[in-house]
Amino acid sequence: MNGTTHDVRLRAEQLIGERRPFVTATVVRAQQPTSAHPGDTAIVFSDGTIEGFVGGQCAQNSVREAARGALDSGESVLLRVLPDGAPPFPKTSGADVVVNPCLSGGAMEIFLEPTLPAHVLSLYGDTPIADAVVEFARVLDLDVVRSSAAEAVTEDATAVIIASLGGEEALTIRAALDAGVQYIGLVASRVRGAAVLEQLELTDSERARVHTPVGMYIGAKTPAEIALSIVVDVVRAIRLDGVSVARNDPVATTALDPICGMTVTINADTPHLEDDGVDVWFCSPGCRHKYEKT
Incomplete structure (x- = not known):
């Protein structure tokens, strides 16, 4: 077990004690030239905050979206992230497939496991x-x-x-x-x-x-x-009735990248620019650069 994985597990134990919901994201497969490697692990919160590493900014956007769904359903999911133009991949039970237009190439499989406070x-x-x-x-x-x-x-x-x-x-x-x-x-x-x-x-x-x-x-x-x-x-x-305690988790703010059409989570690191007084958000610096050239 590497140091990062150890840190994530310690953090998970702390969050369980605080009764704070989160998703553990673990890379199980990664093809070059993706920057992630099998075994890379991170914790994802409902507001889109990621602690750890599961790939670059483009991959993280896909992980954030899938993590929110996992928290809502309470069920684990295998996320397959494919670059634009990849051959179609059949969706199977328990697996979500997304085509990420800004992924530089290669494919990733990330296992998302939600942890919710006990009732x-x-x-x-x-x-x-x-x-x-x-x-x-x-x-x-x-x-x-x-x-x-x-x-x-x-x-x-x-x-x-x-x-x-x-x-x-x-x-x-x-x-x-x-x-x-x-x-x-x-x-x-x-x-x-x-x-x-x-x-x-x-x-x-x-x-x-x-x-x-x-x-x-x-x-x-x-x-x-x-x-x-x-x-x-x-x-x-x-x-069966869905009875639960109302969670007051911070909700992520999202926007649509006007270049690639991806839904991106807005945080301090999200690329953006101001156009005629309106904030425009992007999945990556590459999409922002394309927008600036138009």
């Missing part, structure tokens, strides 16, 4: 059901945050489960709704759950976010079975 499950209550929820959630790599204070609802929670079987349940539901949590589960019978919700003035959209009785119906009776039904329904909501 956070905020859990309220000190009961056998709550204890069992913790055990199941941790097996599934959910980050569990336990609290007894309603006002401590975390804004980065994907789901809030109230398994206190009493106490300030209505207050906790309201705090979770105000924090923007999309999945809120109350452990209660239908009758008691309805009574708790009657204490709140809920809009239709807010009511849709509160699940009571919480959990997928499996005929659960024991605390462990009830906890299993709860965690199963949280996973269903995440995987």
